[in-house]
Amino acid sequence: MSRSLLLEKPGSWRIVTTDLRDPGPGEVLVRVEAAGVCRTDRDLFEGGAGVDPRAYPLVPGHEWSGTVLHTGPGVDRGLVGVAVTGEVLRNCQVCDRCREGDTNLCTGAGGEFGFTEPGAFADRLVVPARLLHRIAPEADLAAAALLHPAAHAAAAVLRAGVRPGDRVAVVGAGTVGVLAIRLLAACSPARLVAVDPRESRAEPAVAAGAAALVAPGAAGEEFDVVIEAAGGSAGAHEAMLLTRRGGTLVLAGHPAGPGTPLAPGDLVARQLTVHAVAGANSAAWAHAVRAYNAGLLDLRALVTHELPLEEYGEAMRLLADPATGKILLRP
Incomplete structure (x- = not known):
């Protein structure tokens, strides 16, 4: 079972408990440590301009970090217990853009976590293992959720x-x-x-x-x-x-x-x-993660609030304040 935040339509959300599917071939199941909240999440909450009304209902959350719990067929079981973060776009890795290294411009993408696929405002997340980046054991795992903007x-x-x-x-x-x-x-x-x-x-x-x-x-x-x-x-x-x-x-x-x-x-x-620059390709992700693991990026300094998943509404209110930095939701 998994708890997640379901945004049913702009301004309407609830915490739901659902059966969680096992990770399929090439996938892993991650226990979410923290999920970052950004202005895009507020756009989804408000149904702002540019948000496709067909996107609802959805589980938001595209900035995250966590620990691998289980691996699907074909995935190295040595990943179990490893601290990770992951890329947002389920890029295909075979189109011309991916072959040239621009994985963020993939023309055959299978979805985007937190938008077209269930995101990390949940306690569990199933993602392709190929999108993962390892976090050093001594690094702050919760703050590593902010490696998404760091990769950008x-x-x-x-x-x-x-x-x-x-x-x-x-x-x-x-x-x-x-x-x-x-x-x-x-x-x-x-x-x-x-x-x-x-x-x-x-x-x-x-x-x-x-x-x-x-x-x-x-x-x-x-x-x-x-x-x-x-x-x-x-x-x-x-x-x-x-x-x-x-x-x-x-x-x-x-x-x-x-x-x-x-x-x-x-x-x-x-x-x-x-x-x-439109997002981050895999090389930029690797660059950001390498800098973070080496202690060159202080992501914790950007965090001004940490809230439980149930206080998602408060997180949306706080985002309206220009003094608010990054918010982490902790499932």
């Missing part, structure tokens, strides 16, 4: 190709931005600055390795590499203006609603190299 940050940093001595800025000092700053700090940039209008984000940004946090439009300098992780309507335009001629711009946020467009003429005149 790693994808942006890998795309940026920062070299020692580069001048780097990160626009947006939220979860992904702060994690990107921490990974960038390990690249030995000559200067690393966070750009965000919220003064409250200065402490986590500086703790992650930024020299300072400045308000949009107040940097007074240009940078070799700029990563946009704000997701706000004006973030991409601000990031472009901060990038020096011939520099590299990485767009990693997910803008909502209309904003200031990036004019092709500006990109051409500045001769910018522009990358976009």
Whole structure:
């Protein structure tokens, strides 16, 4: 049996107990240690723009960590008892995108945990073993649930190709931005600055390795590499203006609603190299997990609340407060 949170429709949820199927070929059964709550989960709760009404009912939860309890046929039994986290997209590993390494762009994906497949707002989760990443025994297993946004940050940093001595800025000092700053700090940039209008984000940004946090439009300098992780309507335009001629711009946020467009003429005149990041491929996941296991990522510092599964409604309320960091649900 398994307890899980069933979101029946926007704003309506309940805790249910169901029979849990055994892991099939290539799959494992995981005991969930913790599940992270993000803005996307709030969109599902509210039924916001872009949410397919056909998705309901569903069990949310795409950021998670746990311990392998059982293995299905064809899976190494040595995984039992191992601490793990896992990728969200059930990528096929055989389409052209997967073959080229862009597993996050899979064209034959079999589902997405927490969206089209039951997610981790539950005490048990069945997932393909090939999507797992091992967590070091000495690492904080609950905080490892935040390796999902860390992998997104790693994808942006890998795309940026920062070299020692580069001048780097990160626009947006939220979860992904702060994690990107921490990974960038390990690249030995000559200067690393966070750009965000919220003064409250200065402490986590500086703790992650930024020299300072400045308000949009107040940097007074240009940078070799700029990563946009704000997701706000004006973030991409601000990031472009901060990038020096011939520099590299990485767009990693997910803008909502209309904003200031990036004019092709500006990109051409500045001769910018522009990358976009949509989630994280398996290589970015491996990069983030390796950094976490080595003690280079302090994910625990991002957590402001830990709640039992039954307080999911409170978690949704807390997300409306800009001062709220990451929330972990503990089944």
